[in-house]
Amino acid sequence: MSSFVALVATGIILPLPAKAEISSDWQVIAIKTLKEAKWTNQRQQRGLTILHVAMFDAANAVTGTYGPYALGNVEPSSASERAAASQAAYQVLATFVPEKEPDLRKANANVLAGISDAAARDAGVALGDSAAKAILALRDNDGADFTPDFTQAAAAPGIYQPTSDAPMVSPRMKNLKPFSLASAGQFQVPPPPPVGSAQHLRDIEETRLQGGALTQTDPEKLAIAKSHAGNGLFPWNKIARQRLADCQATTLEEARVLALLNVALQDSVIAGFKAKYDYAFWRPYTVIRAGGAGFGQPELAADPDWTSVLQAPMHPEYPCQHCSNGAAAQAVLEAELGAGQFAFTMENEPGKPRNYNSFRAYAEEEALSRIYAGVHFRWSNITGQALGRQVAAHTLGTAMMPRIAQAEAGTSLADRCPN
Numbered sequence: 001m002s003s004f005v006a007l008v009a010t011g012i013i014l015p016l017p018a019k020a021e022i023s024s025d026w027q028v029i030a031i032k033t034l035k036e037a038k039w040t041n042q043r044q045q046r047g048l049t050i051l052h053v054a055m056f057d058a059a060n061a062v063t064g065t066y067g068p069y070a071l072g073n074v075e076p077s078s079a080s081e082r083a084a085a086s087q088a089a090y091q092v093l094a095t096f097v098p099e100k101e102p103d104l105r106k107a108n109a110n111v112l113a114g115i116s117d118a119a120a121r122d123a124g125v126a127l128g129d130s131a132a133k134a135i136l137a138l139r140d141n142d143g144a145d146f147t148p149d150f151t152q153a154a155a156a157p158g159i160y161q162p163t164s165d166a167p168m169v170s171p172r173m174k175n176l177k178p179f180s181l182a183s184a185g186q187f188q189v190p191p192p193p194p195v196g197s198a199q200h201l202r203d204i205e206e207t208r209l210q211g212g213a214l215t216q217t218d219p220e221k222l223a224i225a226k227s228h229a230g231n232g233l234f235p236w237n238k239i240a241r242q243r244l245a246d247c248q249a250t251t252l253e254e255a256r257v258l259a260l261l262n263v264a265l266q267d268s269v270i271a272g273f274k275a276k277y278d279y280a281f282w283r284p285y286t287v288i289r290a291g292g293a294g295f296g297q298p299e300l301a302a303d304p305d306w307t308s309v310l311q312a313p314m315h316p317e318y319p320c321q322h323c324s325n326g327a328a329a330q331a332v333l334e335a336e337l338g339a340g341q342f343a344f345t346m347e348n349e350p351g352k353p354r355n356y357n358s359f360r361a362y363a364e365e366e367a368l369s370r371i372y373a374g375v376h377f378r379w380s381n382i383t384g385q386a387l388g389r390q391v392a393a394h395t396l397g398t399a400m401m402p403r404i405a406q407a408e409a410g411t412s413l414a415d416r417c418p419n
Contacts, residue, residue: 022082022111023055023255024241026089029107031234037097041231042170043146045269048237049179049262050135051092056259056400058084058131059252062124066256067401070134079123081251086111087128095136143175148314153280157287157295158195160280160316169315174274179263180395181271187390189275192318193379196295203377204300207284211374213307221372225309227348228369232322233265235348236329239362242344243337247417256400257336257413261329264395268328268388272321275387281318284308284374308374320376320384326363327388328395333359335396338414 030051034044057071059081064074090108094101115121148167153159162168174184181187193199209215216222228235240261244254285308292300315321339359346362347353356362367385370376 021241021245021254022085022251023052023089023258024244026051026055026086026093026107027237027241027258029104030089030093031237033093033097033100033104037100040146040170041233042173042269043144045233045262045266046139046144046176047092047096049259049266050139051089052255052259052262053179054088054092054128054132054135055085056252056255057134058088058124058128059255060400061127061131063252064403065252066403069259069400070138071131072134074127074130077123077127078120079127080115080117080120081124081255083112083115083121083124084127084131085124085251085255087125088131089128091129091132092136095132139177142177143172145172145175146170147172158192158282160282161286162314163283163285163312164314166314169313170273171277171315173270174277176270178267178270180399181267181391184270184274186394187271187387189271189279189319189383189387192279192281192377192383196292196297199379200377201292201297201300203379204284204287207371207374207377208288208303208306210371211284211308213309213374216309216372216374222309223349223352223354224365224369225372225374227346227352227354228322228366229310229373230348232325232366233269235346235362236261236265236325236333239329239344239346239359240333240337243333243342243417246342247337247413249413253413257333260336260395260400261332263399264328264332264388264392265325267395268324268391269321271387271391272319272324272384273315275319276316276321279318280316281380283312283317284377285312310373310375312375317376318380318383319387320367320370320380322370323367323376323381323384324388324391326366327385328392329388330359330363331389331392332396335392336413338417338419340417340419342417342419 030048034047053069057069060066060068061071061074062077062079062081062084064076086108090104094104112121150168150171155161178184240258244257288306289304291302292298341357343357345353345355367381
């Protein structure tokens with residue numbers, strides 16, 4: 001945690017020296033603010049994506065190095081990128097959570113106080129205001145609806161059935177307008193393996209053994225399952241923040257990477273949830289407890305006492321959303337920050353840190369964790385990863401693109417990241 005974030009968290013606001021980690025600092029504040037406002041994880045992700053697009057547009061407007069997202073073309077100026085990015089973040093969050101506006105205003109004032117050039121600061125503030133207004137206007141009436149209302153289909157082989165009494169998660173997510181994709185269904189997700197097929201039966205047996213609360217006893221696999229049990233979106237932002245700090249990214253570079261990452265994450269959720277609710281495929285919990293007699297496979301004995309290592313999330317099984325998110329994030333971060341090895345630690349489960357040496361290592365473990373948790377099938381993992389890679393490739397090829405070739409721009413950010 002940077003000193004800026006630490007001071008904000010404790011309510012102490014002091015002027016601090018200028019530094020590049022402005023988007024990372026505001027991200028930490030945003031996650032805390034939106035969580036305290038009791039926004040769902042999916043609603044928080046939309047909010048984070050809007051926040052980071054606004055910060056990118058604001059910082060980018062100073063030089064016009066990249067194509068804008070929502071702001072449109074602005075004549076390059078001598079405005080402060082830090083002031084622009086911070087003002088944009090403040091305006092977006094104050095719009096989302098107006099009751100926190102006084103605290104957010106203090107956080108923004110702390111940044112602005114560190115900018116000695118008054119003209120550059122004021123020009124940056126104006127750009128930040130414009131960038132925030134542009135993306136908020138663009139996303140107004142974008143189909144955001146995170147209510148849990150869901151019409152449950154009758155029980156039948158292959159048909160999703162709830163696995164707890166908790167509310168359903170975002171059945172209307174597919175109606176949310178994507179940030180880079182043309183539509184939620186731009187990339188056609190193939191159907192899950194037919195019920196009773198060889199692939200389906202293999203997947204059932206693997207998850208029954210690898211993800212059963214009584215059958216999975218390997219301490220390492222259980223640790224992997226529990227480490228990735230929560231929100232699959234925020235950890236990738238934390239990884240990105242750590243790596244950006246290592247790479248000494250500029251204000252604009254940092255803003256762009258986090259904007260690209262969150263656009264890809266958000267669109268992977270939209271595309272993945274469309275497929276989930278379109279196919280409405282059952283969870284391992286349902287089929288393993290029922291057995292295969294209902295779909296002509298009586299040799300697949302019912303196991304009515306089987307439970308998964310972790311409680312299954314309240315949405316259909318196929319495809320794996322953690323896997324899609326992880327593949328999308330890995331692709332974006334490798335493209336922007338390099339695919340080489342570097343050491344980092346994540347403590348998703350309090351008091352139990354885990355060490356990794358690449359974006360790929362984390363993404364692959366994250367995908368495996370869903371089988372070890374007993375909540376997904378192997379083919380769902382494979383399909384989810386493929387979808388995430390497609391979303392990332394589209395995002396990288398269409399959003400916030402550089403206006404000049406890298407050879408003209410000089411050393412890339414990835415080249416400056418230490419291994």
